[in-house]
Amino acid sequence: MSLAVKSLGELSKIKHYYGFRYLLNAAVHEQIFDKLKLATVYPEPNKLKILDLYPGPSQHSAILYNRCKPAQHVLMDARPDFVKHISQFITENSQHAQGFQLVTLDPYDWHSYTELIDRNKVMVPSHKGREAIHNEFLVVANLTGMIGEGLFMQWLACIGNCNWLQRFGRVKILVWVPESTALKLLAKPGDHLRSKCSVVTEAFTETKLVAVMKNKTETSFNSSLLEKHRPVMFESKDVWMPSGKPISLLEIDPRDHKVDLDNFDYVTKHLLILKSTPLYDALESLGHGGKEYFCSVIGDDRLLQKCPKDLTVSEFIYCTEIFDKWPFKPDIYLDFIDVFQDND
The missing domain is CATH 3.40.50.150 (Vaccinia Virus protein VP39)
Structure with a gap:
């Protein structure tokens, strides 16, 4: 029944x-x-x-x-x-x-x-x-x-x-x-x-x-x-x-993801605050010297001209991987912002 x-x-x-x-x-x-x-x-x-x-x-x-x-x-x-x-x-x-x-x-x-x-x-x-x-x-x-x-x-x-x-x-x-x-x-x-x-x-x-x-x-x-x-x-x-x-x-x-959560949180949050700014300028928001470091590593002018709102998830993960390898990256735990809370 x-x-x-x-x-x-x-x-x-x-x-x-x-x-x-x-x-x-x-x-x-x-x-x-x-x-x-x-x-x-x-x-x-x-x-x-x-x-x-x-x-x-x-x-x-x-x-x-x-x-x-x-x-x-x-x-x-x-x-x-x-x-x-x-x-x-x-x-x-x-x-x-x-x-x-x-x-x-x-x-x-x-x-x-x-x-x-x-x-x-x-x-x-x-x-x-x-x-x-x-x-x-x-x-x-x-x-x-x-x-x-x-x-x-x-x-x-x-x-x-x-x-x-x-x-x-x-x-x-x-x-x-x-x-x-x-x-x-x-x-x-x-x-x-x-x-x-x-x-x-x-x-x-x-x-x-x-x-x-x-x-x-x-x-x-x-x-x-x-x-x-x-x-x-x-x-x-x-x-x-x-x-x-x-x-x-x-x-x-x-999904069964392999994303580095802490670095991904930091990168997506900071870039999307400047979501309509070309990436080559927005990268400086990740830390002092960020623009110079990322531009030297990425070397893809088409990607650098994109705005964060235009990036795919794969491109955000790519930026996260580069950030993780940055010898002078900032201490992300001193700048904790909850990426999951929308502020639009």
Whole structure:
């Protein structure tokens, strides 16, 4: 038997949505899961564990549970109206909800994960090697509220550092974010939105645009991005609350990277502060004498004439490798700036 899937009409009766927005059209969720083909990544449902962060009205949670039939599906939410709703939903579906459970912890707090996994052992994911995406652990989340973008940037840092939930392996994350955040993260070299968060996203993850909300101009994503990702399109009437910023769904697959994180952080941060300045001038921001040193080593005038916003990830890594070999490079730990926090 499957969990009951409630409609937008029923779920809109929940009094508070706490500034978050949720897709509440079951047919569109089915299209999304058809597109994701999760069964190919998680072929053994009896071993699969799903951690569902900020599930709110939990329509997507019920549909995901019905599709995957995981061994364990933990919903983490501490917002009172949603806690009441989810608790009642689990009670109503108690005969069909084996492994479907709520923990009233706040996904924003780092100690929530320590309490869930290490202290109380409510969910203990298996450890996997980094040669492939973890095939027994999936994270889904909704970060469409005010805290969402900042929290996602912290999660992105964890992907790069292989800590937090990424200590268990390369754990896929399906995450709903504001459209504006998705546009930043997916910006390519040369785009006006290109910044350190898009460089870091590209360096440490393979990120796909899975679903987007139509607006008056269809969508804010450019045609080449839409052609590449072919996302599921849904209407604004399918989303509750009825007002607010458009939302998008991203599929985040961590890469097995070999990037020198400390030097990469320093180089990308400093160069992208001057993202519209030709590289041969921007290099001086890396330290006194940087321009002279880098220009003598690089010797490629085409690269030196590029602006940092036009550089590919490979070119940033190339600059990082040169920086690491610089005999007179500055002490990067005396100039700590968090590369994962966007300041555009």
